[in-house]
Every structure is written in structure tokens, then in C-alpha cells.
Amino acid sequence: MTPVEAIQKKQVNAMSSLLYNSELEGRKHHVTDCNWSSQVYYICESLVQKNQPILYWLEDNEDNSPKRSFVREELQVIKDVQLPS
Known part of the structure; x- marks a missing residue:
């Protein structure tokens, strides 16, 4: 299905492998979401x-x-790293 066809439909079934894990849990992914590791x-x-x-x-x-x-x-360069004990 093309994007144009999908936009015209009220509901589109998507394979779960195409979704982020956060979307599978009911939470939408936003560009401003943190995507770094601590x-x-x-x-x-x-x-x-x-x-x-x-x-x-x-x-x-x-x-x-x-x-x-x-x-x-x-x-990201981190100087003087103090790791938790």
C-alpha cells in the first residue's frame, strides 16, 4: 500500500516489526524523546x-x-566521569 492510499483510510494494519517498542506499548515516539544511554x-x-x-x-x-x-x-565527550558506586 502506498502512503497516499494509507492516508485516505481510517485505519491501517501495520506489521508489529515496523513499529518502535514504545509504540507497541501504547506510547507514541516523539522526536524530542531521549534516545541516549546513561x-x-x-x-x-x-x-x-x-x-x-x-x-x-x-x-x-x-x-x-x-x-x-x-x-x-x-x-558526547564527558570529562571527569563520576560513576555511581
Whole structure:
């Protein structure tokens, strides 16, 4: 179904795999929703290629890591980190 057809209908059935988990629970996803982690990660590897953004792979103190790489704009530098005990 095209978007134009879907807009004209009162109700459209969508596969749950196309929805965010928050939408499945009845909560709508907003652009202003927080989408960052409170977990502190360290850069463990980077990839520099000509005419491409630098990609960073992260891991925490327990060698856990997100499943994807990140670009600089997605990272936040935190100085003097005080972790909870």
C-alpha cells in the first residue's frame, strides 16, 4: 500500500516489526524523546577513510558494546566521569 492510499483510510494494519517498542506499548515516539544511554562507553576502535565520516566503535568497562558504529555527532565527550558506586 502506498502512503497516499494509507492516508485516505481510517485505519491501517501495520506489521508489529515496523513499529518502535514504545509504540507497541501504547506510547507514541516523539522526536524530542531521549534516545541516549546513561551508560559510559569508551572508544575502542575507529575507522578513517578518505571522503567519509570517521566511524567509532565503543565498549564499556565490562567489554560490552553497542552493535553498531557511531559518527562524531552521535557521541558526547564527558570529562571527569563520576560513576555511581
